[in-house]
Amino acid sequence: MTTRSFSSPLHRGVSNATTRQSLWQRCPPHFLPDPVKSARRSLPLSIRRISTSSQTAPKVSSWSSSHTPRTTPVRSSLLSNLRITLLTASVALTLTLGWYYVTDTRSGVHRLAPRVLKAVCPDAETSHEVGNAVLKVLWSLGVYPRERGRKGGGEGGEGLGLGVVVWDSLLDNPIAISAGLDKTASIPDALFALGASIVEVGGVTPLPQPGNEKPRVWRVTGEEGMVNRYGLNSLGADDMARQLRRRKIDLGITDNLTGGEEESERDASSVSVEVKNPGSLQEGKLLAINIAKNAKTDNDDTDAVIEDYVTCVNKLGPYADILVVNVSSPNTRGLRGLQTSKPLTRILNAVTTAASSIQSHKPKVIVKISPDEDSPEQIRGVCEAVVATSVDGVVVSNTTKSRPPPSALPSSSSSTILPQPGTEILRSATDARALAQEGGYSGPAMFPKTLELVEKYREALDEATVNGRRKKSGGGKRKVIFASGGIDDGKKVLQVLEAGASVAMMYTTLTYQGVGAVGRVKEEVRGELEAWREGRTEG
Structure with missing residues (x-):
């Protein structure tokens, strides 16, 4: 081969x-x-x-090629579109429910916020400033916490209402937020959204002043209290007036603001006559502005002191439903000396005269008194000055220089960290150091004193009013009392109302329990009233 x-x-x-x-x-x-x-x-x-x-790959038979269903691409496209639609709807629903949950003051996340702030910002004042800044941003973005559910008002389908009449205004409820939380009037609407019917901003002084040196705020965590010696730190009346004028513009209340700043401010305040409550700009709510004198103004120069208060009235009165005359801050040297009858009468007379000269409307005038000047003579002197000058009411009271003992903590407090009824607590070293600081104390331990003072002032005011009518040296309508100090649950609200107050004010509680505190207290008030009504019906 x-x-x-x-x-x-x-x-x-x-x-x-x-x-x-x-x-x-x-x-x-x-x-x-x-x-x-x-x-x-x-x-x-x-x-x-x-x-x-x-x-090349082997071809399919001519039969299978000619009989391939032409609907396969269409069906695939429909399924793809359906999956995209379901995914989009799921994301939208999740975001909506998340937004609804986070913006509801009843959400548990808001109870955690104060603890997070405390952990991030150990200094109480810094924590306060950060909290306000966050609330301001959330308000501007429309994702701010707000009250939902039963908001108060009159009797209706939702059950027992909480509406109260204060002076000639029907308010949604008797709960107010005290001054100090919003010192510059930068977030009044965000605070109204939490459910309070009255928000007090300030205190504000005629000229800017830095207040006392830092640190000047201390937490008393064991009893949800606080000690502060701010000293009325303020950006001044002009700055607050600009804030409130801008607020009206942002809410669409004003127009034709073509002139300079003074003309714009005059136009902004002149439209207030068209609004039911020209300060709050909302039905069933009132805006209060806390005014004070500058620390550098000589307390013995009554004329200079009067000029400070009148300046605040002229600049801020057009934006207020209520003007609160602060003569009781414990952190401004000599300020409480103005609470004696003679200088107080002169100051209140000048303030009411200036308030009545505001063209757009006449804001109510009330005076904020000290809890430490509580002798019968001192209380009687304040009430006589109030009646003689036609002031509309009294805030009882400001922070106290005294330090309540642990046994003074009220057993009815809603706080989860306070002691059980009939027991005392041992204060921690941190709390003891905070209480040793100079300044005004606030917290649940103040409530017994607040309740006592409300009863005393109610009696003294009514007596002074009757005497004023008899002597024709004053009188008028019954004076209104705002109770402030240690109020942190619904039972305490009802106690001060029964003692003669018309409004219950809160502040320190919000710093510990978050933005849901107001709504929770209102629900507790409603629950107490419903229980009382059911018991009365059964009886």
């Missing part, structure tokens, strides 16, 4: 198409070295077609 040596078909010119096909099947063109590719391109066109066809 003759043997033939093998040589590559590429070297022999390759006349056999099958051999070439076999070679290309084993080594596809894109893996061949360049010389092989060149050889392939030199082949006749017919052979290259055979080669190409041999590498």
Whole structure:
């Protein structure tokens, strides 16, 4: 048998198409070295077609190709669109429910916020400033916490209402937020959204002043109390007036503001006559502004002191439903000396005169008194001054210089960290150091004193009013009392109302229990009233 040596078909010119096909099947063109590719391109066109066809996938039969359903792409597209729609709807629903939950003051997340702030900002004043800044941003974005559910008002389908009449205004409820939480009037609407019917901003002084040196605020965590010696730090009356004027513009209350700042401010206040409550700009709510004198003003110069208060009235009166005359801050040296009858009468007379001269409306005037000047003579002197000058009411009271003992903590407090009824607590070293600081104390331990003072002032005011009518030296309508100090649950609200107050004010409780505190207290008031009504019906 003759043997033939093998040589590559590429070297022999390759006349056999099958051999070439076999070679290309084993080594596809894109893996061949360049010389092989060149050889392939030199082949006749017919052979290259055979080669190409041999590498393609086998074709399906003509029957299966002609009978492939044409609806498959359409069905696939519909399913894809359905999945996208369901995914979009799920995301939208999740975001909506999340927004609804986070912006509801009843949400548990708001109870955690004060603890987070405390952990992030150990300094109480810094924590306060950060909290206000966050609330301001949330308000501007429309994702601020707000009260939902039963908000108060009159009797209706939602059950027992909480509406109260204060002076000639029907308020949604008897709960107010005290001054100090919003010192610059930068977030009054955000505070109204929490459910309070009255928000007090300030205190504010005629000229800017820094207040006392820092640190000047201390938490008394064991009893949810606080000690502060702010010293009425203020940006001044002009700054607050600009804030409140801008608020009216942002809410669309004013228009045609084409002049300078003074003309714009005059226009902003002049439209107040068209609004039911020109300070709050809301039905069933009132805005109070706490005014005080500058620390540098000589307390013995009564004329200079009067000028400070009147300046605040002239600049801020057009934006207020209530003007609160502060003569009781414990952190401004000598200020409480103005609470004696003679200087107080002169100050209140000047303030009421200035308030009555405001063209757009006449704001109510009330005076904020000290809890430490509580002798019968001192209380009687304040009440006689109030009646003689036609002041509309009294805030009872400000922070106290005294330090209540642990046994003074009220057993009815809603706090989860306060002691059980009939027990005392041992204050921690941190709380003891805070209580040793100079300044005004606030917290639940103040409530017994607040309740006692409300009863005393109610009696003294009524007596002074009757005497004033008899002597024709004053009188008028019954004076209103705002109770402030240690109020942190619904039972305490009802206690001060029964003692003669018309409004119960809160502040320190919000710093510990968060923005949901107002709504919770209102629900507790409603629950107490409903229980009383059911018991009366059964009886």
